Amino acid sequence: MAKRILVADIGGTNTRVAIAHDTAVDTGSIQRFRNTDHPGIATVLRAYLAAHDTTPDAVCVCVAGPVRDGVGALTNLDWTMDGDLLRDATGAPEAALLNDLQAQGHAIDALDPKSVAEVTTGITAKPDASQLVIGLGTGFNAAPIHITRHGRHVAPSECGHANLPIRTEEELRLCQFVETAHGFPAIEDVLSGRGLERVYHWLAHEAGQSSEKSAKDIMDGAATDPRAQEALRVFIRILGTVAGNLSLVHLPFGGVFLVGGVARAMLPHLGQHGFTEAFRDKGRFAGFMGNFPVSVVLDDYAALTGNAAYMCDPA
Structure with a gap:
């Protein structure tokens, strides 16, 4: 009999909850909750189970924030959680808590191949080759995936808060603009939805103007707005460098996987604005960079699949 797993993906604004049977998420069971309407994840999970009248065999939650020693916290909301809280809220005997990029990493080999779009080709690797997921959405983060004899290990990180790389005079000016506004030029300050907005604002500042647009408007207006096109170019070149x-x-000889809403929105523009060239621009290691294929994950529910896959891993 399939294992019935309650899975939840806690983002900066919303939490999505669903039921999975082994690694297969029932997409019809997915329900979205606005975080600010609830004091914590326990009330969200209880409300979901009451509405669906089910008791899970296990529960796995991923969170957009750091997880340390089994305790997770949201970066932008006063929610903390651990396994005991998840078990108490759901009645499930098994509980686990992951960082959201860890969940994405556990999902990679459980996804439908049709939900992965290749961006940059690479050399075919062995099945146990390491992989890397890079998340672009409200924030930025990445997690390496290692296939070991003890199972799949996805290491957490908070690399979106490392310094932006600087290669050109233009990038130095962008870093100084971000630093002036926010105190520290972090990768996430450019490579995220709000980061794209900052790039657009910086380009206006460079032109002696004060124009600002939302990330959605920048993407929607790229065909007719030269500044939006330039913002995409700057964003994608820096993304290639960081990746x-x-x-x-x-x-990651087994592949680099870009995940998240911003990554999916950028997919049609990556080739036009030189992602692959920036990705491989590593001097005498430029040829070596051809070892790493890069793809975009199209499945918006991949993190839920990853939660379920983690709970089904015999290791």
Whole structure:
């Protein structure tokens, strides 16, 4: 009999909850809750179970924030949680808590191949080759995936808060603009939805103007707004640089996977604005960068699948 797993993906604004049977998420069971309407994740899970009249065999939750020693916290909301809280809220005997990028990493090999779009080709690797997920959405983060004899291990990180790389005079000016506004030029300050907005604002500032647009308006207006096109170019070139840097750190011969709403929105523009060229622009290691294929994950519910896959991993 399939294991009935309650899975939840806690983002910065909303939480999505669903039932999975082993690694298969029942998409018809997915329900979205606005975080600010609830004092914590326990009330969300109880409300979901009351509405669906079910008792799960296990519960796994991923959170957009750091998880340390089994305790997770949201970066932008006063929610904390651990396994005991999840078990008490659901009645499930098994409980686990993951960082959201860890969940994405556990999902990779459980996804429908049709939900993965190739961006940059690479050399076919062995089945146990390391992989890397890079998340672009409300924030930025990445997590390496290692296949070991003890099972799949996805290491958490908070690399979106590392310094932005600087290669050109233009990028230095952008870093100084971000630093002036926010105190520290972090990767997430550019490579995220709000980061794209900052790039657009910076380009206006460079032109002696004060124009601002939402990330959605920038994407929607890219065909007719030259500044929106330039914002995409700057964003995508820096994304290529950062993704290439992370690939040299982790050596993901099994592939780099861009995940999240911003990554999916950027997919049609990556080729036009030189993602692959920036990704491989590593001097004498430029040829070596051809080892790493890069893809975009199209499945918006991949983190829920990853939660379920984690609970089904015999390791």
